[in-house]
Amino acid sequence: MALDLKTRALKKSLFVFHLSTGSCNNCDIEILDCLTPRFDIERFGMTLVGSIKHADVLLVTGICTIKNSYRIKKLYEQMPKPGFVVAIGACACTGGIFKDGYQMAGPIDKIIPVDVYIPGCPPKPEAMIAGIVKLLEKIK
């Protein structure tokens, strides 16, 4: 393989931090589904961590409200690099049905750079795993 050891280790063990910035919680339930025995992403080395400083991937759901925009920016800066951002759900990608709300600060990529978009309302766990595979191919 042409990759160095550091990148190969990063691809095999991603620590995931889940953040909901004003979602309806449907995408959050589907993220939880990925950890259950039916799909079980722990066999790929991914675990859920409690603190942003331990995380490699920031999973964001929901369209970002104005109150949350400061927090999500701070959280992105606190994540140790190399780190990636995955936007899950139609609201996080483009705004979804809440696009014209008065208190919305826009979809996620107006605030922090996003690496992978996983559309769907909510996306099935199979779609999320396909998105994670695309993220793994993107890591170089």
Place this chain on the structure above:
Amino acid sequence: MEILKPFLLIIGSFVIFGLTGIMSTWLDRKITARLQWRVGPPWYQNFADLMKLAGKETVIPENANQVLFLLSPVIGVISIVITGAILLSGIFYNPLKWDLVIFIYLLMIPSIMIFLAGSSSGNVLGSVGAGREVRLLLGYELPFILALLVPVVKYGTLQISEIARHQMDFRMNIGFISGFIAFIVGIFAFQGKLGFVPFDVSEAETEIAGGTFVEYSGLPLGLFKLMKWMLLSVGISFFVIYFMGGFSNILTGILKYLVVLVLIVLIKNTNPRLRTDQILRFSWGWLTLFGFFALILAVMGY
């Protein structure tokens, strides 16, 4: 050659207990996954975790005490390597006549380093976790020492290798009633020292966002994880040597090691997390009572 032996012991302890710790923690994750009808990670998972953590950047918060923040994982790993070297010295070198005492107080250092990690972080959640860790330490040290005193009372020696040798002449310490009760008490107290459920209040992920390790990232976090993994393998090896007759026959020794590991993982998977006051009430109530009962039985000769 004689001059080199202490260094060889320390390097050997790092290699042996490091590798055994990494593979034991992988076994723990795999057995937990199997108990939950999942598949679980592959065998190289913990190596990948360590290498990935070594490659991330280290972020030191502004309010943190920088010296203590970076020094606590290093001292933690060094202390657990020396603890493993004490266990190995019974086989390869001249052990001290009282090395059980040194072993007990060196085993306290990882908990103290976890406390230092939390309080030097400059984060409120870190100090909450550090306070919980100190209360845990207060709780389970007493039953742990009581459980370890039972073979000392029986055989009248404080040297770990002597206790292991006595078991080869008589029965294993588990065979006696007092030894069996002391083994159970010791396993529960050790579960608290490891920070496993049901005693893992200090690192409660869902409650306080990682507890004492909330501000750690990169290589210091990797060293802390390595310290916890090596603590698992040093502790289980100590229990096998002390209560079950040791590694005199390698194959049965490995089998005994796996039995104790599966016991610890089963206790971890079938219990919810206890609150701090429940832990203190349990440790100073039932566990200490059973510890004293085992000690009285040992004095009477059973």
